[in-house]
Amino acid sequence: MPVQFVINGIAAGAAIALVAMGFGLIYTTTRVFHMAHGAVYLAGGYVAYACIDTLGLGAPTAVCCAIIASALLGVTIERCFYRPLRQKQAPAVVVLLCSLGLLVAIQNLIALAFGNQTLMLRESGQDAVFDVLGGRITLPQVIIVGVSIVVALAMWAGLRLTTTGRIIRAVASDPDLANAVGLPRDRALLIVAAAGSAVAGLAGVLVGYEQDLTPMMGFHGLLLGIVAAIIGGAGSVGGTLLGGFLVGLAMHLGVWKLPTQWQQAIVFIVLIVFLLTRPQGILGKRTRTATI
Amino acid sequence: MDSISCDRLCKSFDGIRAVADLTLELPETGVVAIIGPNGAGKTTLLNLLTGFLRADSGRCLLGSRETTELAPHRIARLGVGRTFQDLRLIEQVSGLENVMLARPNQRGEGVLAALLRFGVAKEEAANREEAMRLLRFVGLADKAAELAGELSYGEQKLLTIACCLATEARILFFDEPVTGVHPEIAGQILDLLCRITDNGKLVVFIEHDISAVRRVADLVIVMDDGRVITQGPPSEVLERPEILEAYVG
Amino acid sequence: MDYALHILIFVGIYAILAVSLDLIVGHGGFLSIAHGAFFGLGAYASALMAVQLGAPFLVGILCGMAVAAIVSLLVSLPSLRLHGDFFVVASFGFQIIAFSIFNNWMELTRGPLGIPGIPQPEVLGWQVDSNVEFVVLVTVIATMTYLVVWRITTSPFGRVLHAIREDEVVAKAMGKNTLRFKVTVFAVSAALAASAGGLYAHYITYIDPTSFTIMESILIISMVIIGGAGRLWGPLIGAIVLVTLPELLRFVGLPSSMAASVRQIVYGVLLVVMMMLRPRGLVGTYAFGR
Numbered sequence: 018m019p020v021q022f023v024i025n026g027i028a029a030g031a032a033i034a035l036v037a038m039g040f041g042l043i044y045t046t047t048r049v050f051h052m053a054h055g056a057v058y059l060a061g062g063y064v065a066y067a068c069i070d071t072l073g074l075g076a077p078t079a080v081c082c083a084i085i086a087s088a089l090l091g092v093t094i095e096r097c098f099y100r101p102l103r104q105k106q107a108p109a110v111v112v113l114l115c116s117l118g119l120l121v122a123i124q125n126l127i128a129l130a131f132g133n134q135t136l137m138l139r140e141s142g143q144d145a146v147f148d149v150l151g152g153r154i155t156l157p158q159v160i161i162v163g164v165s166i167v168v169a170l171a172m173w174a175g176l177r178l179t180t181t182g183r184i185i186r187a188v189a190s191d192p193d194l195a196n197a198v199g200l201p202r203d204r205a206l207l208i209v210a211a212a213g214s215a216v217a218g219l220a221g222v223l224v225g226y227e228q229d230l231t232p233m234m235g236f237h238g239l240l241l242g243i244v245a246a247i248i249g250g251a252g253s254v255g256g257t258l259l260g261g262f263l264v265g266l267a268m269h270l271g272v273w274k275l276p277t278q279w280q281q282a283i284v285f286i287v288l289i290v291f292l293l294t295r296p297q298g299i300l301g302k303r304t305r306t307a308t309i
Numbered sequence: 310m311d312s313i314s315c316d317r318l319c320k321s322f323d324g325i326r327a328v329a330d331l332t333l334e335l336p337e338t339g340v341v342a343i344i345g346p347n348g349a350g351k352t353t354l355l356n357l358l359t360g361f362l363r364a365d366s367g368r369c370l371l372g373s374r375e376t377t378e379l380a381p382h383r384i385a386r387l388g389v390g391r392t393f394q395d396l397r398l399i400e401q402v403s404g405l406e407n408v409m410l411a412r413p414n415q416r417g418e419g420v421l422a423a424l425l426r427f428g429v430a431k432e433e434a435a436n437r438e439e440a441m442r443l444l445r446f447v448g449l450a451d452k453a454a455e456l457a458g459e460l461s462y463g464e465q466k467l468l469t470i471a472c473c474l475a476t477e478a479r480i481l482f483f484d485e486p487v488t489g490v491h492p493e494i495a496g497q498i499l500d501l502l503c504r505i506t507d508n509g510k511l512v513v514f515i516e517h518d519i520s521a522v523r524r525v526a527d528l529v530i531v532m533d534d535g536r537v538i539t540q541g542p543p544s545e546v547l548e549r550p551e552i553l554e555a556y557v558g
Numbered sequence: 559m560d561y562a563l564h565i566l567i568f569v570g571i572y573a574i575l576a577v578s579l580d581l582i583v584g585h586g587g588f589l590s591i592a593h594g595a596f597f598g599l600g601a602y603a604s605a606l607m608a609v610q611l612g613a614p615f616l617v618g619i620l621c622g623m624a625v626a627a628i629v630s631l632l633v634s635l636p637s638l639r640l641h642g643d644f645f646v647v648a649s650f651g652f653q654i655i656a657f658s659i660f661n662n663w664m665e666l667t668r669g670p671l672g673i674p675g676i677p678q679p680e681v682l683g684w685q686v687d688s689n690v691e692f693v694v695l696v697t698v699i700a701t702m703t704y705l706v707v708w709r710i711t712t713s714p715f716g717r718v719l720h721a722i723r724e725d726e727v728v729a730k731a732m733g734k735n736t737l738r739f740k741v742t743v744f745a746v747s748a749a750l751a752a753s754a755g756g757l758y759a760h761y762i763t764y765i766d767p768t769s770f771t772i773m774e775s776i777l778i779i780s781m782v783i784i785g786g787a788g789r790l791w792g793p794l795i796g797a798i799v800l801v802t803l804p805e806l807l808r809f810v811g812l813p814s815s816m817a818a819s820v821r822q823i824v825y826g827v828l829l830v831v832m833m834m835l836r837p838r839g840l841v842g843t844y845a846f847g848r
Binding site: 050098101102107108109110111112113114115117118119120121122123124125126128129132133236237240243244247276277278279280281282284285288289292293296 | 583587588589591632636637640642643644646647648650651652654655658659661662663664772773776779783815816819820822823825826827828829830832833834837845846
């Protein structure tokens with residue numbers, strides 16, 4: 018019954034796309050391999066949980082809190098860690114390791130605070146279900162897909178149509194030139210961190226809502242988001258959206274056909290195929306061709 | 310001996326044509342200078358010929374062998390050496406180590422040989438001797454043990470020449486070998502460029518300094534806007550009005 | 559006393575893991591997050607050879623090393639030609655998948671049930687069945703590993719590797735096939751990690767997937783970073799510090815579920831602090847320089 022797998026794949030892919038969008042935006046602008054993005058994603062889900070479960074707040078408030086908290090976390094990381102390293106002209110490996118350390122520390126802080134067990138953002142099984150082409154799609158799934166498309170459009174519009182967006186794109190395409198010309202690079206990077214992290218946090222909430230929350234989600238969500246960004250093209254909003262859907266589809270079609278132990282491998286194989294043939298992704302441009 | 314040439318070479322960056330439909334054949338030996346205003350495409354051409362950039366269209370050739378798609382290290386192994394505008398040395402090791410690094414066909418560079426070391430010591434001794442000879446040739450013998458990062462700018466430029474020679478390349482490209490260098494060392498470098506060709510090598514250098522060009526070049530190639538506008542012996546070319554126009558107009 | 563020997567054995571195993579990762583990180587100058595996976599690959603290969611096929615200890619270890627080296631090509635060949643970030647992703651992906659395979663391939667690895675009853679090693683007639691003897695075995699293998707790394711890094715191969723680390727473009731201009739060097743060093747590193755895996759399997763005599771997760775990779779990275787990358791003794795010091803320190807935590811009396819998370823937080827914080835303040839580690843000279 019492939020239709021059901023396709024539906025599940027697209028819904029899963031939507032969440033992956035949100036993570037990918039945030040990661041892609043941050044990567045193309047700051048050139049930092051922001052592994053801590055996984056922690057921001059995780060924080061979104063858990064802050065929402067804390068709001069609902071511990072503080073008894075309503076869902077919409079919880080979602081807002083989660084988004085704001087994620088954005089704040091992302092901005093803090095950019096301001097307190099990446100900016101000083103950038104000013105010291107630290108090599109890329111150093112920044113990457115710092116980011117990895119942040120991911121590990123934050124993910125485990127969350128595990129310490131909330132425990133390692135699976136948490137739910139709501140009671141399951143009460144969703145509205147729609148029949149589509151022989152398969153069934155739940156309301157949460159519809160919401161995730163809808164949100165991802167809306168966010169993609171908003172991000173695309175923001176980058177194309179606002180002044181800030183143009184500044185961000187200028188910084189992304191040529192950071193040194195942008196600096197020399199006097200564009201407010203540091204401020205642009207803070208905005209990028211905020212936006213990318215907010216989107217990741219939202220993804221965390223949605224995943225927690227549609228499925229569940231576990232601390233290890235940080236690593237898995239991050240990896241899938243990165244693969245999606247690579248496949249779709251990190252520098253393109255449409256690309257990361259498309260990449261997300263493709264990764265989700267690949268995973269769920271893999272569930273349909275492959276024995277369990279190979280399901281994750283499908284994503285890896287897709288990644289390798291793209292690295293071999295088109296590393297800039299489907300919609301990406303070749304930016305790093307020259308070796309000099 | 311194979312000569313380097315290119316045919317209808319094109320390369321653009323983000324819509325800007327750096328090299329436009331360029332066809333050129335370099336001689337087999339001698340000293341060739343490539344001049345032109347900033348942005349003429351000289352370094353881009355060098356990068357294309359040595360494999361560090363992939364052309365959008367056109368061909369690069371070494372003799373009859375097409376090198377357009379070859380990786381830079383493969384082109385280097387075919388006997389084409391080069392230096393870089395921004396120097397590029399391994400600064401954390403000594404000058405001697407840099408030159409020894411450049412020696413080709415080292416058995417010790419295989420991982421098995423690295424472990425078992427059969428014959429590696431002998432090869433290292435031979436390479437060290439050749440490296441010292443080259444350092445003497447460029448006048449850096451007494452600085453051999455100093456870290457490359459601690460040499461003066463002129464000395465670093467001399468070191469890059471020694472490294473380039475160490476590769477045993479027959480065709481040597483030098484990107485701005487005397488720019489920014491103290492005049493005394495500049496003179497030293499220019500003399501070296503001449504002496505290198507005594508062994509049937511081809512030296513091609515990119516420069517801005519016209520007097521340097523006049524002094525050592527057998528052939529001058531003038532580039533502007535990604536194409537060759539004229540070429541010939543310096544005495545002829547450097548008087549032509551097109552040159553003045555290209556630089557001033 | 560047995561406890562002290564147990565610590566020594568673990569220091570030895572992790573010393574091997576750390577120095578083999580340092581080949582890539584410190585000497586090659588690029589980062590891999592897959593070391594836990596190769597550790598596991600070696601452990602499973604060697605365990606299965608012993609348990610299913612009754613193969614002798616050395617054969618199992620060598621088999622694990624060969625498998626790891628060959629599998630490493632799946633990660634390195636597609637990605638090392640590209641920017642370093644792609645390789646990190648490939649290694650990250652490989653680590654996650656390796657765990658998934660260890661955990662889900664019930665027919666081969668018995669998944670979460672793990673593989674029990676791994677025999678203690680027998681090396682050329684010498685039956686290693688006490689902790690003291692195991693310390694000797696680990697020390698011998700660790701010493702051999704350090705010799706291998708020392709030989710490689712002080713040879714012309716090492717000279718080119720260090721040059722690639724500092725400026726790959728120049729190395730290419732000198733005719734060096736930089737991809738070959740990086741792929742080779744990654745394969746050697748994977749093989750050495752696999753040998754540690756074999757040692758681990760035959761010491762604990764039981765393995766399961768939870769020992770070979772991404773957290774393991776991060777622990778090993780932390781050892782390299784803290785001790786100091788690019789220097790032979792750095793990884794050893796890192797291994798000593800990060801094996802003994804958590805044992806001290808034990809005496810603080812944290813419940814074990816918390817202890818794991820606290821340990822991970824410490825590793826993460828250490829990584830951040832080191833990168834912000836002293837990238838070259840305690841005794842290192844290489845700061846991933848430019």
